[in-house]
Amino acid sequence: MCSSSASSFFKTVTSRLTLRYAILITLVSVAFFGIISLALTKSLAIRMDEDLTNEIREMETIYHVRGIEELRRQIDFEIESEGTNRMFIRVMDPRGEVLVTTDMSSWGSIHPPGGREDLREGDEVIETLQMPGKSNNARVASKRIAGGGILQIGSTLQDDEELMEVYREGSALAVMIMLVSGGVMGWFMARRAMAGVERVTRTAVSIGKADLVSRVPLGNEGEEINNLAQAFNDMLERIRGVVTELKDVTNHIAHDLRSPLTRIRGIAETTMTGRQQTVDDYREMAEIVVEESDRLVGMINVMLDIAMTEAGVQDAIKEDVNISRLIESTEEIFQAIAEDKGVAFQVNVPRERLFVRGNLPQLQRMISNLLDNAFKFTPAGGSITLSLEERDTHAVVVVADTGIGIADQDLPRVFEQFYRGDRSRTTPGNGLGLSHVKAIVHAHKGDIRVESTPAQASVFTVILPLTVPVG
Ligand code: ADP
Numbered sequence: 001m002c003s004s005s006a007s008s009f010f011k012t013v014t015s016r017l018t019l020r021y022a023i024l025i026t027l028v029s030v031a032f033f034g035i036i037s038l039a040l041t042k043s044l045a046i047r048m049d050e051d052l053t054n055e056i057r058e059m060e061t062i063y064h065v066r067g068i069e070e071l072r073r074q075i076d077f078e079i080e081s082e083g084t085n086r087m088f089i090r091v092m093d094p095r096g097e098v099l100v101t102t103d104m105s106s107w108g109s110i111h112p113p114g115g116r117e118d119l120r121e122g123d124e125v126i127e128t129l130q131m132p133g134k135s136n137n138a139r140v141a142s143k144r145i146a147g148g149g150i151l152q153i154g155s156t157l158q159d160d161e162e163l164m165e166v167y168r169e170g171s172a173l174a175v176m177i178m179l180v181s182g183g184v185m186g187w188f189m190a191r192r193a194m195a196g197v198e199r200v201t202r203t204a205v206s207i208g209k210a211d212l213v214s215r216v217p218l219g220n221e222g223e224e225i226n227n228l229a230q231a232f233n234d235m236l237e238r239i240r241g242v243v244t245e246l247k248d249v250t251n252h253i254a255h256d257l258r259s260p261l262t263r264i265r266g267i268a269e270t271t272m273t274g275r276q277q278t279v280d281d282y283r284e285m286a287e288i289v290v291e292e293s294d295r296l297v298g299m300i301n302v303m304l305d306i307a308m309t310e311a312g313v314q315d316a317i318k319e320d321v322n323i324s325r326l327i328e329s330t331e332e333i334f335q336a337i338a339e340d341k342g343v344a345f346q347v348n349v350p351r352e353r354l355f356v357r358g359n360l361p362q363l364q365r366m367i368s369n370l371l372d373n374a375f376k377f378t379p380a381g382g383s384i385t386l387s388l389e390e391r392d393t394h395a396v397v398v399v400a401d402t403g404i405g406i407a408d409q410d411l412p413r414v415f416e417q418f419y420r421g422d423r424s425r426t427t428p429g430n431g432l433g434l435s436h437v438k439a440i441v442h443a444h445k446g447d448i449r450v451e452s453t454p455a456q457a458s459v460f461t462v463i464l465p466l467t468v469p470v471g
Pocket of ligand 1: 415
């Protein structure tokens with residue numbers, strides 16, 4: 001239990017960011033202190049070498065100009081202030097015999113007399129040597145002087161090494177402090193950055209408990225978090241719209257199913273319990289049952305058709321449909337209806353044949369639905385025009401009528417399933433015709449628009465991409 005909560009803690013973005021901040025700050029501080037340490041070591045070494053070089057030259061001058069006795073006095077003077085365990089000076093003749101030397105008891109066998117045969121006259125060498133029996137090193141300068149002798153000056157590096165040791169310990173402590181403060185700082189920064197994400201999560205959880213009204217409040221953690229919150233809120237708004245639409249559709253279906261089913265049930269009840277009826281009465285009742293059932297089945301079929309067209313599982317859009325010919329054939333069918341209703345019906349098709357990639361039965365259904373409505377809502381004496389034209393790379397089908405028009409408040413909703421304008425309640429219909437048209441148009445990658453002058457005219461415009469038929 002404990003280990004699983006620990007492992008889930010290490011899976012959080014906050015803990016990972018904290019770890020990364022801490023590691024980054026530690027690496028940066030290690031690099032910083034490392035570079036300083038290198039620079040310090042180098043500058044100490046340079047200073048030490050300069051001191052040794054100056055010292056050896058001074059001794060050499062004294063030896064040559066004033067002789068060995070003066071050199072001895074100078075050495076005694078030097079060694080008095082430095083101490084024999086911190087510095088040594090000695091002069092050897094060409095055979096390696098020591099002519100002058102300070103007390104070498106602290107220096108043991110460091111660089112034995114007679115060594116450095118490799119040096120030629122005037123050559124000078126400075127090297128770091130381990131002090132015998134001690135943990136410190138020493139820096140030793142050797143020079144072959146005129147006459148073949150060797151002048152040597154050694155200085156302990158104890159002070160420099162102790163200084164560096166103190167520096168290293170201080171740096172290690174500073175790195176530890178940086179590691180801890182980097183972790184704490186990282187933790188606060190990560191918590192702050194993740195606060196917005198947690199707000200989105202809290203809202204998502206509350207929505208999981210069936211609350212579609214909640215929205216993620218926008219904060220000041222940064223634009224990315226606000227963009228995430230905004231995208232989430234937009235998505236919620238769309239989901240709420242879809243759910244509301246779904247509820248409306250369900251209500252409509254329930255309502256539209258109830259009346260015919262109640263009628264069918266009433267007839268069945270009369271047949272079972274009512275007085276004896278004549279054969280004609282029974283036939284009439286059966287006709288009503290068939291008629292209501294057909295209406296129900298028709299409605300269900302249209303709904304299924306719309307759902308399948310929207311989902312793209314209808315017959316594939318795979319043939320080149322001659323839409324010019326399709327519209328001309330429609331003219332023949334609807335001309336008879338127009339004469340019956342006393343409405344003028346005109347069809348305009350350009351001479352050049354236009355083709356769209358599509359599904360013929362669906363396109364037929366699209367045009368019939370639009371014309372059905374036009375005839376339904378246009379009283380005698382009015383006129384209806386169906387026209388086809390080519391616009392750039394598109395075929396444009398326009399159905400215009402001089403009917404009852406569409407009220408401004410109905411216009412944006414006429415393509416919704418089951419939506420029926422107030423003025424059309426008295427005409428037959430189920431509010432599915434235009435949503436079917438819209439589903440077909442979208443399945444053909446087209447677009448549909450409607451314009452209307454209320455109480456006067458309506459114009460439906462369908463735009464479909466043209467295709468060039470093969471062969
Ligand atoms: P239905 O025609 O069965 O009512 P539709 O989906 O075909 O359903 O149309 C939805 C609504 O759009 C209609 O109820 C009507 O109010 C309005 N409408 C559609 N076409 C026209 C038209 N040509 N003239 C006036 N109103 C129309």
